[in-house]
Amino acid sequence: MVEGPELLAVALGAGAPVEAVFVAPGGLDVGSVAAVVRSAHDAGARVFDLAPGVIERVAGTVTPQPTLAVVEFVPATLGEVTGASMVLVCIDVRDPGNAGTVIRTADAAGVDAVICCDGSVDPSNPKTVRSSAGSVFHVPIVQGGGAEPTLHALGRAGFTTVGTAVRGGTDYVGADWSARIALVLGNEASGVPASVLATLDRVVSIPMAGRAESLNVGMAAAVLCFEALRQRRDGTPR
Numbered sequence: 001m002v003e004g005p006e007l008l009a010v011a012l013g014a015g016a017p018v019e020a021v022f023v024a025p026g027g028l029d030v031g032s033v034a035a036v037v038r039s040a041h042d043a044g045a046r047v048f049d050l051a052p053g054v055i056e057r058v059a060g061t062v063t064p065q066p067t068l069a070v071v072e073f074v075p076a077t078l079g080e081v082t083g084a085s086m087v088l089v090c091i092d093v094r095d096p097g098n099a100g101t102v103i104r105t106a107d108a109a110g111v112d113a114v115i116c117c118d119g120s121v122d123p124s125n126p127k128t129v130r131s132s133a134g135s136v137f138h139v140p141i142v143q144g145g146g147a148e149p150t151l152h153a154l155g156r157a158g159f160t161t162v163g164t165a166v167r168g169g170t171d172y173v174g175a176d177w178s179a180r181i182a183l184v185l186g187n188e189a190s191g192v193p194a195s196v197l198a199t200l201d202r203v204v205s206i207p208m209a210g211r212a213e214s215l216n217v218g219m220a221a222a223v224l225c226f227e228a229l230r231q232r233r234d235g236t237p238r
Helices: 005-013 031-042 052-059 096-109 126-131 147-156 217-234
Strands: 019-025 046-049 067-071 086-089 113-116 141-143 160-164 181-185 200-204
Touching: 005 019, 005 031, 005 067, 019 031, 019 096, 031 046, 031 067, 052 113, 086 096, 086 147, 086 217, 096 126, 096 217, 147 181, 181 217
Parallel strands: 019 046, 086 113, 086 181, 113 141, 160 181, 160 200
Antiparallel strands: 019 067
């Protein structure tokens, strides 16, 4: 479910199949809304005008957007992403907003794919789609699969597996991010399971100067992914 004309425009621009568009009363009076709905219709989507009050009952936001659309979501397979240079692996990331932020960060930092292992939130959750700002249509997303078999397969494919921990890991700035990396992110409350950390090639931490216990998983992903981007862009680790 894609909410709003902006996200619908992103989906159309990415070539995602739009099955149907639902328009609130008065929505087509706005030029930008009418234009994107017309584009969806021209691409083969069915368009429905809703009666007053309907969109407020079905939308996932307090103040709903003038359009809702049903867009086909086709997850990638693990085999399709094993040739990547960097992937993110989410283990038990439960909050849909956090998952959307991780996917958006991956898109912005040039990460090749995101893998949502069993136990993580569905990447097609409407809040995840909103939080990703449409990046779910830009970044290949692998859905499902156990954490340990997935990481084992990535290791066999030549990835260096890197886990994140609040403390005890190598300072992320001193780590070498130039290799083919599978960056593992864990649950919002408990992090990456100790049993998984023990199997990884490296563990990194983000030093903190204040009294916060840890960073939000989406923020941690941004810090690490953009350090990897910096090193790859500059050609040398710090």
